[in-house]
Amino acid sequence: MAYTIIADDCTACAACELECPNGAISAKKSIYIIDASKCTECQGKHKSPQCAAVCPTGACVPA
């Protein structure tokens, strides 16, 4: 149970990293990636996964 980032759609704007409550998102070269072991899909913290809610290109999706 985790989200992932579609590399082709990532603009590296960092919005997801700033919103992730688990520190699961970090920059890797020119895009961002989600550490599946830390991702909780924001359950228990927020009503919806924050990365997907803030991403301007729809790049954050269920893995």
Add this chain to the structure above:
Amino acid sequence: MSGEIISLTSIGRLSGSKRTTAGGCPSAQSHDDYDPALWERIKDHPCYNEQAHHDFARVHVAVAPACNIQCNYCNRKYDCSNESRPGVVSEKLTPEQALRKVTHIAARLPQLSVVGIAGPGDALANPKWTFQTFELISRNLPHLKLCLSTNGLALPDHLDTIKSFGIDHVTMTINMIDPEIGARIYPWIFFDHRRWTGLDAAKILHERQMAGLEGLTAAGILVKVNSVLIPGVNDHHLAEVNAAIRARGAFLHNVMPLISDPAHGTAFGLGGQRGPTPEELTEAQERLGGSGVRLMRHCRQCRADAVGLLGESRDADFTLDRIPEQPVLDLAPHHAYRAHIEREWQHRRAARAAAGRQLAAAAPRGPAKLRVAVATNGGGRVNLHFGKATEFLVYEADSTGIRLLGPRRVENYCLGGFGDDQRLEAVIAALAGVDVLLVAKVGDCPRARLEQAGLRIDDSHGQDYIEPAIAACFAAARQAGLPPRRASA
């Protein structure tokens, strides 16, 4: 409220009462429009002071990539180094890289007076990086003004921090006060840990913008409001926006044209929403002219990594790979330039005063108003060859003064040894409504075509200050009883 327009010439305050009662010299000095304390705050800010934009430069550092709203005129996937428009950068920076870059530029660009953070996302959607950058800049380069741009959504949360950094200039983009209209501009916002759409999104954004504006002006911060003119969406709504920001103490209102090219991939561009023509923009600005909030007329809609004078693109000269690891700060050129500008402004003020006298004394016949396009390379002078111009500044003169209407962007006609006829036709289209073209020089071929299109060309004022050159054109047109081109076109 005095002077609804910041006039470059300032040929008198252009508020209605002053205008109709102007009996003496209509050419007051520009900073006489402001009280001295206010003048000190804006005199070297190229965006907040129209006069300063000929002489002072800004650098935008792209440390704020994330955004918290989606606008239909923005596509975050698109980044082209040849494009000049907000939201676009070629290189994102860390706060430390931003300091390195600004330190290097400050030593090489003596005109530099302002460091701004304008994205490419929203400065306040990235508060950590934005304020770290301001912290570094204010500690190491205290002679530079700090400036930020925001959509306002997060603004109420950061008012105290903005104040604590002494940030004196904040720009907020406000395109609507009616959520029904907002819903056509903003598909969604991210607020309070969730995505909002439709009317809910626009309502939250509007309320946050107004609260933010009130908080800034209550703190005495100078606020410029940018409004994107979107034909058929908010063009008839901007008077209400103008009234709302005036009531909340905004300093300056900047009505900018929608940039809508399908190639940019924005929702508006792909959906066929057009931008306004230059004349529609001017008309919209004129409709707001008497409202009481000063209007910005010299905006170039610059990129979030812009460097240089407004209208000038030096960003490619200052990419990180061209900047040493340990740039040396040398402020001697900066201080020398400041001294030069003080002297230069004295001369320019005298020239403006003379121009005002010439306007007032012009023959009482011929055109009541004259629109003049100027090719300039900065310094407030007619000093650019026609073929090199990538923009023309369009002014309107009448017997009471000279006002900047705005820049008209073009592609330079001359391509090094030969001219591009298609570009020439585009220039002619961009100069619709203009009576006279003032250039330092122009070749015989383009001159013939421009004259055939009805423009009067004047290259006898090369290196002169802009206002006296325009005043001379106006007086000559009056003397000759020439009809304005616009009326006959």
